[in-house]
Every structure is written in C-alpha cells, then in structure tokens.
Amino acid sequence: MKIFAVLFLISVFAMGVVVMRMEINRSGREISKLQNQVEVQEARNQYVQLEIARLESPAHVSALAQEKLGMQFTKPHNVVVLKD
Amino acid sequence: MFKRSSPFIYDVKNRMKICGLLCLIAPVAIALRLFYMQTFQHDKFTTKAERAIYNYLAEDRLRGKILDVNGNFLAQSVRTHSCGISKRYVKDRNKTISFLAKTLGIPKERILEKWRRNRNFFFVAKKIKPDVYMQIVPTLRTSLGQGLDLTPEYERIHPYGDTAIDLLGASNSKNFGLSGIEQMYNRELSQDISKKRAKRARRGEVIYDRNLKEHLSVGDVYLTIDLQAQFFAEEALKKSVEEYGAEHGIALVQEPSTGKILAAASYPVKDGQSLGFQFTYEPGSTFKTIAISSALDAGTVTVTDSIDMDGRKWEVARGFTIRDNQHDKDFLSIPEIMQLSSNIGAGKIAVELGAKNLFYYLKAFGFGTKTDINFNGEAKGNVPPYNKWTKVDLATKGYGYGISLTPIQLINAYSAIANGGTLMQPHLVDRIEYADGRVDKKSKPVKIRRVIKPETSKIMTKVLQSVVEAGSGKRAQIKGYTVAGKTGTAEKLSKEGGYGKRNHIVSFCGFVPASNPQFTILVVLDNPSKYTFGGTAAAPAFKQIAENLLTLKGIAPDQVDFIN
Numbered sequence: 001m002k003i004f005a006v007l008f009l010i011s012v013f014a015m016g017v018v019v020m021r022m023e024i025n026r027s028g029r030e031i032s033k034l035q036n037q038v039e040v041q042e043a044r045n046q047y048v049q050l051e052i053a054r055l056e057s058p059a060h061v062s063a064l065a066q067e068k069l070g071m072q073f074t075k076p077h078n079v080v081v082l083k084d
Numbered sequence: 085m086f087k088r089s090s091p092f093i094y095d096v097k098n099r100m101k102i103c104g105l106l107c108l109i110a111p112v113a114i115a116l117r118l119f120y121m122q123t124f125q126h127d128k129f130t131t132k133a134e135r136a137i138y139n140y141l142a143e144d145r146l147r148g149k150i151l152d153v154n155g156n157f158l159a160q161s162v163r164t165h166s167c168g169i170s171k172r173y174v175k176d177r178n179k180t181i182s183f184l185a186k187t188l189g190i191p192k193e194r195i196l197e198k199w200r201r202n203r204n205f206f207f208v209a210k211k212i213k214p215d216v217y218m219q220i221v222p223t224l225r226t227s228l229g230q231g232l233d234l235t236p237e238y239e240r241i242h243p244y245g246d247t248a249i250d251l252l253g254a255s256n257s258k259n260f261g262l263s264g265i266e267q268m269y270n271r272e273l274s275q276d277i278s279k280k281r282a283k284r285a286r287r288g289e290v291i292y293d294r295n296l297k298e299h300l301s302v303g304d305v306y307l308t309i310d311l312q313a314q315f316f317a318e319e320a321l322k323k324s325v326e327e328y329g330a331e332h333g334i335a336l337v338q339e340p341s342t343g344k345i346l347a348a349a350s351y352p353v354k355d356g357q358s359l360g361f362q363f364t365y366e367p368g369s370t371f372k373t374i375a376i377s378s379a380l381d382a383g384t385v386t387v388t389d390s391i392d393m394d395g396r397k398w399e400v401a402r403g404f405t406i407r408d409n410q411h412d413k414d415f416l417s418i419p420e421i422m423q424l425s426s427n428i429g430a431g432k433i434a435v436e437l438g439a440k441n442l443f444y445y446l447k448a449f450g451f452g453t454k455t456d457i458n459f460n461g462e463a464k465g466n467v468p469p470y471n472k473w474t475k476v477d478l479a480t481k482g483y484g485y486g487i488s489l490t491p492i493q494l495i496n497a498y499s500a501i502a503n504g505g506t507l508m509q510p511h512l513v514d515r516i517e518y519a520d521g522r523v524d525k526k527s528k529p530v531k532i533r534r535v536i537k538p539e540t541s542k543i544m545t546k547v548l549q550s551v552v553e554a555g556s557g558k559r560a561q562i563k564g565y566t567v568a569g570k571t572g573t574a575e576k577l578s579k580e581g582g583y584g585k586r587n588h589i590v591s592f593c594g595f596v597p598a599s600n601p602q603f604t605i606l607v608v609l610d611n612p613s614k615y616t617f618g619g620t621a622a623a624p625a626f627k628q629i630a631e632n633l634l635t636l637k638g639i640a641p642d643q644v645d646f647i648n
Contacts, residue, residue, distance in 0.1 A: 036221075043163045043214040046241075053157055053243035058315040076634035077564030077641050 147238065147259040148273045148302040150252055150266070152311040153346075153514050159252050159266070161238040161259055165217050166210040171199065173231035183228055184208055187219050210257070211239045240266075246353050248314050251307070251459075251512070253356030263356025265305065265512070268460050272303040272516050272524075303516040308344040308527060312636050313337050313629075317347035320628040321607065325351045328590075328621045329613030334491050335629060336360045338604045340499035340595060342529040343508030345457070345492075346603070347629075361455075361462045364488040365610070368574025369556075369618065370593045371484030372422060372430040374497055377544045378445035379437040380418070381536040387543050390415040391429045398428045400479045406431050419547050422570065423555025427483040434482025435475060442481060443470035448535045449497040450507055451489050457510045465489040484574060485583075495606040497535075498593050501544050502568070502601035505536040549598045559623040560594060562631055564641030568601075569594020569626065571618030576611065587611050592622035596630045597642040603633050 054060060065071040092098055121129055150159040167188065174180050181199070185192040188209045198206045212220075212234075223229035238259045242249060253264020261270035317335040325333035337347035350359040379385045392415055396408045411424045421429030434442055446452065452467030466488045473481070480486045492510055500507040509530035516524040536544075548568035551557045556571040572591040575583035591608040595601040607622040607629070633639075 039163060040214045040218055046160065046162045047213065050157070050160065050162070050241050050243040054245070057244045057247070058312055059245065059247065059319075062315075073632060074635055075563060076631050076639065077562075079635055079638055081638050081640040 146275045146302045147240070147255065148304045148519075150273070150305045150307065152248075152307055152309050152314070153344075154310065155306070156311045157243055158248055158307070158309075158311070159255075160241050160243070161255075162241050164211040164213060164237055164239045165234045166207050166237050167212055167220065168205055168207045168233040168235065169199070170231045170233060171202070171204050171206075175227045175230045179228055180231065183223065184220075184232075187216060188212065205233075210237065244311065244315075247311065247318060248307075248309055248348075249355055250350045250353050250358045251309065251348055253460075263460065264358065265307070265459075267356065268458055269303075269305050269513070269516070273305060275302045301518060301520060303518045303524070305516050306514040308339075308346065308512055308514045309348065310346045313347040313633055314349065316629050316632040316636075317349040317605075318351070320625045320632075321349045321351045323628075324607065324609060324621060324625040328609055328616055330609040330611055330621075332359055332363070332610040334359045334363060334606070334608040334610075335625065336491055336495045336606045337629065337633065338495050338499050338510065340502040340508070340601045340604045342527070343496070343499065343510045344514075344527065344529075345510055345512050346633075348512070356460070358459060360491045361457060361459045362490070363608075363610070364463045364465050364490055365589050365608070366486070366488055366574050366576070367484040367494055367591065368572040368589065369425045369427075369430075369484055370494060370570050370572030370591050370606075371487075371489075372425065372482065373501065373544065373548065373570045373593075374446070374449055374451075375430055375434045375437070375442065375482040375484075376418060376422065376547070377501055377536055377540060378442060378449075379433045380543055381445070381540040382437055382441050384437045384441070385418065385433055387418045387547065390417050391421060391426075391432050393426070393428050396428065398431065400431065400435075400476050401474070404476045406479065419550045422547050422551050425556050425571065430482040431479035432482075435479050439470040439473045439478050442478065443467070443473075445535070446481075446487070448507070448533060449493075449500065450532070451487065451493050451497070455490075455492050455496060455510050457492060457512055459512060462492075463490050465493060484572065491606055491608055494593055495604055498595060498606070499601075499604040500535050501541050501548075502595040502604055503541075504538045505534055505541040507532040507535050545598055545601075548594065552594065556617070556619040557592065557594065557623050559619055560592060560627045560630075562596065562627060562634070564643050565596055565630075565634060566598035566642055567594055567596045567630070568598040569623070571623060573617045573619075586615075588615075590616055590618040590621045592618050592626045594626060596634065597639065599642045602637065602639055603630060605629050605633075 147161040149157055151157055167184070169180070177199070181192055181195050184190070185195055190209060195208055198208065217234065220229070220232065220234060224232060224234070237257045239257070240255050242252065251264055253262065253266040255261045255266045259274055261267040261273060266273065317337055321333045321335040324330070333351040335347065335349040336345065338345055348358055348360045350357065380387065393408060393413060395414070396412070397405055399405045406427050408424075408426050408428045411426065413420070416424065416426055416429050420426070421433070446467050452465055454462050454464045468487070477486050496507065496510050509532055511526060514527040516526065518524070545568050548570055549566055551571070552560050552567045552569050557569050560567050560569050569592055572589075572593070574589045576587040576589060577583060578587060589608060589610050590612060591606065593604070593606040595604040605626050607625040609621050612621060
C-alpha cells in the first residue's frame with residue numbers, strides 16, 4: 001500500500017511538473033506574440049512620428065508658408081527683443 | 085507426513101522474481117538504448133534536438149538615434165521586415181505568390197521570375213512596413229503561408245530628407261554605420277546582440293524567455309547642429325551654387341565662444357561627405373585676416389601704419405611682381421589694405437613679419453594640423469616648413485596662396501579673432517545619452533590656446549567691420565547689426581600648371597554681431613562657372629544665413645545709429 005501511495009504521489013508530482021512546463025510554454029508563446037505586436041505597433045508609431053517630423057521640418061513649413069500663404073522671412077531688425 | 089517438494093514454478097517467491105525480471109526487461113532495454121544513443125549517437129541527436137527545440141533569431145543590431153541639439157530626430161532606425169520564400173516548403177505556389185503579389189504590391193511576374201532563378205530561398209521584398217507585415221503574419225500559420233519567412237531588419241530614416249545628410253552619413257540594413265557620424269560614432273550608436281537562441285513552439289513561434297531580454301547600452305548621439313541653422317545654411321548655399329554655377333559649395337556656422345558647429349552644409353549633397361572638413365583649398369584674400377592679425381599681434385605693424393604701394397607694382401624678387409589693379413593709391417593703411425583687398429599690402433606685411441613668425445602664428449591658429457573635430461576623412465591642409473620658404477613664398481602666403489587649408493580651420497581661426505583671441509576646439513557632438521541613463525557630455529568648451537592678444541582681436545574686429553562697411557564686403561551688411569568679415573577670390577591651380585584665370589574659388593568669412601559675436605559664418609563657392617568675386621557671390625549668402633539666424637535666435641540689433 002505504501003509503495004502505491006509513493007508511486008501515486010510521484011505520478012501526481014510528475015503530472016504537476018508537466019502541466020507547469022506546458023503552462024510556462026503557453027504563456028511564453030503568448031508573451032512573444034504580444035511582444036511582437038508591441039514591436040509592430042512601436043514601429044507604426046515611429047513612422048507616424050517621423051511623418052510628423054517631416055511635416056514640421058523647416059523646409060516643409062517655410063515652403064508652405066511662402067507658396068500657399070505668401071509669407072516671407074522677416075529681417076532681424078524687425079524683431080523686437082523683450083528683456084526680462 | 086509426506087512432504088512433496090513443490091516445483092520451482094509453484095513457489096510464489098520465485099514467481100514474483102520472474103515477474104520482476106520480466107518487468108525489468110523493458111526498462112533495461114530502454115536504458116541500454118538510451119545509453120547507446122547518448123554515448124555513441126550523441127552528436128546526431130543533439131543536432132536534431134537543437135533544430136527541433138530552438139530557433140535562432142536573426143542577427144540583430146540595435147542602433148541609436150542621431151538628433152540635433154534641440155532633440156529633433158535627424159536619423160532613426162525603424163524596425164521593418166524582409167519577406168523571403170523557401171520554395172521546398174511552399175504548399176501551393178500559385179496561391180502563395182498571388183497572395184504576396186497582392187499584399188506587397190509587387191507584380192506576380194517578378195516574383196515568378198525570382199522563383200525560377202533561385203534554387204530554394206529568395207527574398208521577395210525588403211523593408212516591409214508594419215501594416216503590410218501585420219497582413220502577412222496571420223497567414224504564416226496556414227497552408228498559404230508555409231515556406232514564407234519574415235526576417236526583421238532596420239530602415240534608417242531621415243525625417244528631414246537630405247538635411248545634414250552629408251554630416252550624418254549612411255548605415256546599412258544591418259544597422260552598421262558606413263560613413264559620416266554614423267561611422268565615427270558606430271560604437272556608441274550600435275549594439276550587436278548577435279544571434280540569439282530562443283526556445284520555439286511547434287509552428288516556429290518564439291517562446292518568451294526572460295534571458296532573451298538584453299541589457300541595452302545603445303546611445304543616442306545629440307549633435308551641436310541646430311536643425312534650423314542647418315536648413316538656413318543649406319538653403320542659402322544651394323541658391324548661391326545654382327545661381328553662380330559652382331561645382332561645390334560649403335557653408336559653415338560656428339558659435340565663436342564655444343567652438344560648437346551649428347551648421348555644416350555642402351552642396352551638392354553626398355552621404356558622409358562633408359566638404360567643410362574634407363575639402364582643402366588655397367583661401368586667397370580671406371587669409372589676409374590671419375596674416376595681418378599675426379603682424380598686429382607680433383607688433384611688426386600697427387593699425388595706424390601706412391604701407392607704400394610701390395606704384396601698385398611691387399617686384400618681390402626678380403621675375404615675380406605683385407600688382408594691385410583695384411585702387412590708385414600710393415599708400416594704404418591697414419584698414420584700407422583689408423577694405424581694398426590689397427595683395428601688395430598683405431604681402432609686404434607678411435614679409436615684415438618674417439617667415440618664422442608667420443609660421444608660428446599659422447600653427448597657433450591651427451593651420452596644417454587636423455582640428456580633431458572627429459569626422460572621418462578630415463583633411464589637415466598643408467603649411468610647408470618655413471625654412472623652405474623664399475621671399476616670394478612668404479609674400480604670397482600673406483594673401484592666401486602657397487598654403488592649403490580646410491574650411492573648418494579657417495572658420496575656427498576667425499572665431500578665435502571674434503572671441504577675443506582664443507582658439508577653441510571645434511566640435512560636432514553635444515552629448516551622448518545611453519539607454520541605461522548615462523550621459524556623456526562632449527560639448528564642454530575646450531580652449532586650445534591663446535593665439536592673439538585681446539587688444540589685437542578688438543583692433544582686427546574693427547578692421548573687418550570696416551571691410552563690410554566700406555570695402556569689398558558691402559553685400560554682407562545687415563541693417564541694424566555690425567558685421568565683421570572678409571571676402572576672398574582665389575585663382576585655382578590649373579592642370580597645365582600655374583594659376584588659371586578661369587578656375588577660381590570665392591568665399592566670405594565673418595562674424596555677427598561684431599560687438600558681441602554670436603555666429604561665425606563661412607561660405608565657399610568652388611569654381612563658379614560665371615566669373616565672380618567673394619563680395620558678389622559669397623557675401624550675399626553669408627548675409628542670408630546671418631539674417632535668418634539673428635531672427636531665429638532673437639538677437640537684438642547692436643548698430644549704434646539704428647538703436648538711437
């Protein structure tokens with residue numbers, strides 16, 4: 001009886017180990033998948049940021065201001081500098 | 085009582101032993117087999133297990149960003165993917181190719197052609213954007229996606245297009261710097277994660293393991309370059325180069341008090357080829373400033389001296405005469421020599437100073453040695469040893485012939501005159517910020533040496549101011565501001581020997597506001613197709629850059645008449 005009991009306990013322990021390993025692997029897969037999604041979203045975000053940077057670039061803004069709005073760079077002597 | 089001896093088989097204990105032995109056969113056989121496999125077939129099975137369990141992630145090299153001094157991204161790596169096909173694993177060729185053609189926007193015929201040309205593996209597309217990648221990923225687990233392979237790679241993106249691209253340089257798809265800042269700071273910018281071994285699941289998905297997470301040590305490089313200043317310099321330079329049909333153009337902007345390079349533009353633009361540091365030339369008249377500053381500092385001339393023009397035809401030695409055709413005066417003061425850009429005056433002053441003294445000052449100003457700005461391919465120019473100079477050599481050096489220098493050396497020398505006489509270490513990198521929070525400051529102003537006395541610097545600033553107010557640099561005048569500068573028009577050595585009248589370099593170097601210099605600006609146009617002068621072609625570009633910078637930084641006018 002004792003032997004059966006020991007064998008039973010060993011079997012339960014082994015099963016536990018197997019289930020745990022499976023669960024670790026499953027979670028690992030899930031984390032990897034999510035990480036990949038995060039990386040893709042980050043890359044997407046980077047592209048958007050870069051597009052913003054491009055649109056905010058001095059070349060783009062000044063071209064638009066000059067061509068579409070007819071604006072011009074002012075001369076420095078027109079700038080009034082306020083002292084603190 | 086008769087006692088019958090029981091046969092061996094009827095003995096319960098024996099039966100138990102036999103059963104036990106029978107039960108042991110299988111484990112022993114397994115153990116023996118395992119022993120054989122693990123001892124004699126170890127390599128074979130290790131390789132098999134390695135392939136079955138582990139996945140080698142693609143070689144990965146992270147790369148930091150390059151930013152301007154205000155934190156605007158100049159270069160940044162974006163994770164993309166390349167899509168490849170292993171022919172032998174593809175289930176349905178037509179379906180897979182049609183899917184890829186539709187998703188990637190590539191003609192089906194082109195993929196089919198690659199299919200025919202390659203034996204097994206080939207790349208269908210590189211640098212796939214995240215949105216397209218997301219469309220392909222779900223198919224990898226279906227029969228449609230069998231044989232497809234998505235490998236991560238990086239695309240180096242420059243959001244401001246070609247702005248500062250000559251400085252930034254290039255890096256390849258493996259994130260390895262090839263030229264410019266990308267190459268010079270490759271060690272700081274990149275981290276080689278190399279091949280990572282990851283446990284994989286049945287369908288090749290990577291199983292997360294905390295050991296996979298690397299300690300990041302990549303750095304972001306912040307330049308001293310100001311995006312706005314760079315844009316202004318590039319815009320003005322492009323306009324001048326195109327207007328005068330020059331082969332090349334260079335524009336540099338430096339902060340004279342610190343040595344920081346605020347803009348370094350070359351035109352036409354080439355990755356990693358910044359002519360401001362790599363181009364050498366004979367400067368011509370912009371160099372008179374250096375020779376005359378040296379003579380004033382050494383005390384061989386004073387600002388009130390008048391120099392005899394020898395009837396505007398000075399025979400330096402037999403067979404070598406210097407002529408001044410631009411004026412009709414018999415005597416010129418130092419400011420007049422600079423205003424009229426008199427070669428006779430500058431030559432005579434250089435001769436009076438002497439070869440040894442001039443050589444000493446040239447070296448002190450940093451000519452003939454690299455500035456150590458830390459840019460690949462920086463040239464050092466050429467200042468021949470003074471003991472080999474003849475009187476003619478000495479006289480011609482006075483007005484910028486017989487030596488070669490780089491634009492960065494010249495602008496740095498002008499900055500020394502502007503800041504009171506101290507040669508500063510020019511630098512391009514402000515700081516490096518690492519992923520782990522460390523910050524490596526590089527922008528601390530470093531004084532190399534005192535070159536001229538502060539009094540000499542003040543006198544020379546006044547002299548240079550007079551060049552812009554009343555001399556050849558009038559086109560550099562800016563309303564409300566005092567400007568100090570000098571024009572230069574130098575003939576280039578021709579292939580036939582001697583100096584060719586057709587090939588020349590025009591330039592303007594100066595600083596503004598002269599009373600409290602904030603920017604030193606140099607503009608050089610190499611070989612304009614139209615015959616022109618530094619005062620005509622380069623000075624207006626200087627003016628345009630200076631005006632924009634003064635406006636941008638909100639620097640108040642300093643001209644006394646204007647303020648009153």
